[in-house]
Amino acid sequence: MKLFSIFGNPVSHSISPIMHNLALNALHINGCYIKTQLEDGSKIIDKFNALKLNGANVTVPHKEFAYELCDELDEFAKDIGAVNTLVKKGNKIVGYNTDAPGFYKAISSFEKIKSVLILGAGGTAKAIASILQKNALHVEVLNRSEKRLDWFYKNNFAAYNWDTFKIKNYDLIINTTSAGLRDNLLPIDELILNQLMKESRYAFEVIYNKTTPFLKLATKNGLTHKDGSDMLLYQGVLAFNLFFENKFDEKEITTHMKGAFDLRY
Ligand SMILES: NC(=O)c1ccc[n+]([C@@H]2O[C@H](COP(=O)([O-])OP(=O)(O)OC[C@H]3O[C@@H](n4cnc5c(N)ncnc54)[C@H](OP(=O)(O)O)[C@@H]3O)[C@@H](O)[C@H]2O)c1
CATH class of the missing domain: 3.40.50.10860 (Leucine Dehydrogenase, chain A, domain 1)
Structure with a gap:
């Protein structure tokens, strides 16, 4: 057996x-x-x-x-x-x-994605950033703190912490932080996320089996979205x-x- x-x-x-x-x-x-x-x-x-x-x-x-x-x-x-x-x-x-190819297959229904903002900089963010970069998408990363950003700098990603980030337009916003997993927190400031979502078309939440505050905001902004x-x-x-x-x-x-x-x- x-x-x-x-x-x-x-x-x-x-x-x-x-x-x-x-x-x-x-x-x-x-x-x-x-x-x-x-x-x-x-x-x-x-x-x-x-x-x-x-x-x-x-x-x-x-x-x-x-x-x-x-x-x-x-x-x-x-x-x-x-x-x-x-x-x-x-x-x-x-x-x-297999997290990375699993994620990539999960977004196969999202059309004409060119630019992506990843919220969070942990293991899941690295896996997702790598597979998107391999597929020639433009990927930027925004994390609460600076300490995990080195890997992203070394691997040619534009990466920011909460203090250095400036709002831009992205086709897809992905939450890879654990904000919303055991609490009701958004991964970043609500005003900033609202502005980002207004200019975006898609949102993806890696947490599954829960309508997180990130997903609620995506719904409010009319974005096509998926959970994990x-x-x-x-x-x-x-x-x-x-x-x-x-x-x-x-x-x-x-x-x-x-x-x-x-x-x-
Ligand atoms: N659906 C799936 O198949 C799948 C697969 C893998 C993982 N996941 C999920 O992905 C999530 C992350 O996993 P991971 O392994 O990447 O975790 P991790 O390596 O521990 O990284 C966690 C990240 O979340 C950030 N963070 C934590 N709490 C936050 C808060 N309150 N506000 C803003 N940022 C916060 C951390 O920022 P700092 O660096 O500032 O601490 C860090 O960037 C988990 O919820 C996990 O269950 C889902």
Whole structure:
């Protein structure tokens, strides 16, 4: 039997086990996907080996540990510096990042996007900024503080903190901050966000299963918007296929995994 897990802290809220077990079951694979609460991220590979896993996903706050500790890295994960998928290949554990392509697929219905403003500068912001840059979009970053902006400067992004930012027009505004996750905060000052949204066409919120203040403001300003559900779904579809050497049809996995959202919500 093949065994998979998600590692995180906390991890109880994760619907990845439901998504993956639905797909395993529907595709008649002898396998099971579990949740593993991991407090010390530096033990992630030891735990992966102790559980004799074939593959795993990694969520907050262990993506950087997974990046540091896996045996080999996919080129794209190397660029971003964060790993959300681990796959056992022979006696090696290979690290991938499916958050970025998952996000990119989630915005495939957004048309003629040229310029993007990313709010936040954490791991998710890096993944999203990288994939947008690779697809030749103009990306700028606005973060509350200066401390996380170095990576963006080094990778040729225009990046600002709250004091240095000046309002411009962007086609798409993305909230990657955790503002709105456990509170009712906007990621930046309401007046500024309102002005930005008035000149924009699309908004994307990485948080899922919640109408955050960012999404409420996007609705008020008449923007086409999405929450993070499809991003979560597609990163899972891509991870599942990496577990099985990309031998399954993505559309079929998507259909099976989608059931998790009906069960959960
Ligand atoms: N839908 C999906 O599939 C998916 C996938 C991955 C992540 N996510 C979600 O993405 C979010 C961010 O995750 P992450 O791993 O990137 O986190 P992270 O690395 O910890 O970064 C958090 C970012 O949010 C900013 N921030 C936190 N609280 C804020 C506030 N009250 N106001 C303004 N900015 C604030 C931080 O700014 P400072 O630098 O100033 O502290 C930082 O830039 C989480 O909500 C996570 O659940 C969703």
